Amino acid sequence: xxxxxIKKPPVDQVHVxxxxxxxxxxxxxxKIHPVISGNKWFKLRLYLEEATRMNxxxxxxxxxxYSNHLLATAAAADLMGWKSIGxxxxxxxxxxxxxxxxxxxxxxxLEFVTRENYKNKKTTSSLHPDHPDDIYWIxxxxxxxxxxxxxxxxxxxxxxxxYDVIIAAVGTGTMIAGLTKASLPHQQIIGxxxxxxxxxxxxxxxxxxDTDHQRVSLVSDYYFGGYAKKTKQLISFMNDWxxxxxxxxxxVYTGKLFYAVNDLLHKDFFSQARQILVVHSGGLQGNRxxxxxxxxx
Ligand SMILES: *Cc1c(COP(=O)(O)O)cnc(C)c1O
Numbered sequence: 001x002x003x004x005x006i007k008k009p010p011v012d013q014v015h016v017x018x019x020x021x022x023x024x025x026x027x028x029x030x031k032i033h034p035v036i037s038g039n040k041w042f043k044l045r046l047y048l049e050e051a052t053r054m055n056x057x058x059x060x061x062x063x064x065x066y067s068n069h070l071l072a073t074a075a076a077a078d079l080m081g082w083k084s085i086g087x088x089x090x091x092x093x094x095x096x097x098x099x100x101x102x103x104x105x106x107x108x109x110l111e112f113v114t115r116e117n118y119k120n121k122k123t124t125s126s127l128h129p130d131h132p133d134d135i136y137w138i139x140x141x142x143x144x145x146x147x148x149x150x151x152x153x154x155x156x157x158x159x160x161x162x163y164d165v166i167i168a169a170v171g172t173g174t175m176i177a178g179l180t181k182a183s184l185p186h187q188q189i190i191g192x193x194x195x196x197x198x199x200x201x202x203x204x205x206x207x208x209x210d211t212d213h214q215r216v217s218l219v220s221d222y223y224f225g226g227y228a229k230k231t232k233q234l235i236s237f238m239n240d241w242x243x244x245x246x247x248x249x250x251x252v253y254t255g256k257l258f259y260a261v262n263d264l265l266h267k268d269f270f271s272q273a274r275q276i277l278v279v280h281s282g283g284l285q286g287n288r289x290x291x292x293x294x295x296x297x
Contacts, residue, residue, distance in 0.1 A: 038282015040072035043142035074108035151178025177207035195227035
């Protein structure tokens with residue numbers, strides 16, 4: 001795996017002063033690699049190792065037009081000297097999103113499928129009809145035990161054991177499951193879902209042993225209308241947060257995460273003495289889909 005060099009992520013101390021003074025620590029996974037940023041690198045790791053063991057040299061995966069996972073998979077395949085296939089939900093647009101255009105630059109072959117066909121993800125790609133077995137399929141969003149196992153390594157990047165509370169954004173739930181599995185019994189793991197999905201907690205628990213089920217909880221008040229939806233309030237918070245802390249966020253995941261953390265601190269959700277680690281899971285490339293000037297960073 002030495003082909004892909006990642007930097008040890010820095011941690012930022014952020015001082016938030018309300019009723020009492022609180023310091024939160026932000027683990028900056030957005031800084032580890034220019035493309036395979038954030039949690040996607042960790043979630044891909046064990047899939048790449050398995051593909052290597054199985055001697056497969058084509059990665060296949062699934063995503064929408066702005067998927068961080070799709071782009072990270074394309075970049076990882078390129079770095080490994082492999083090929084990649086992306087199955088994209090919906091019709092081919094007249095102009096590719098920046099994310100898809102970049103994935104293509106990393107050599108990913110894009111196959112657009114109807115929403116109906118997308119749902120049956122087991123379908124094989126028509127791109128390699130002669131050698132379908134050469135493709136190593138990674139589940140959408142990296143969801144699965146291997147994805148969670150890789151995400152668990154995130155905590156060893158910080159002094160993970162020093163915190164009482166660990167908070168992160170939740171999409172498929174793979175990362176939060178991995179963080180829970182890798183955490184210590186005294187730690188409380190809190191996920192902030194960025195979409196409305198009633199079965200999310202079950203999806204997370206499915207990746208965990210029974211004994212860990214109680215240690216993870218979700219605070220589901222901060223999804224801002226749904227996946228990749230945003231409000232003026234969210235955008236202006238992201239700008240304010242950047243001004244106050246120097247930390248950029250993305251509008252799909254980490255903007256909602258920091259909004260939630262800030263709001264929960266205001267509401268005294270955490271008791272005073274607690275050491276809080278917030279995982280900045282990256283995703284900044286997705287901001288390119290916003291009109292220029294929306295964000296100040
Ligand atoms: C994919 C992603 C997440 C969500 O991770 P899951 O494991 O799917 O819950 C969070 N933040 C960012 C920036 C992401 O790209």
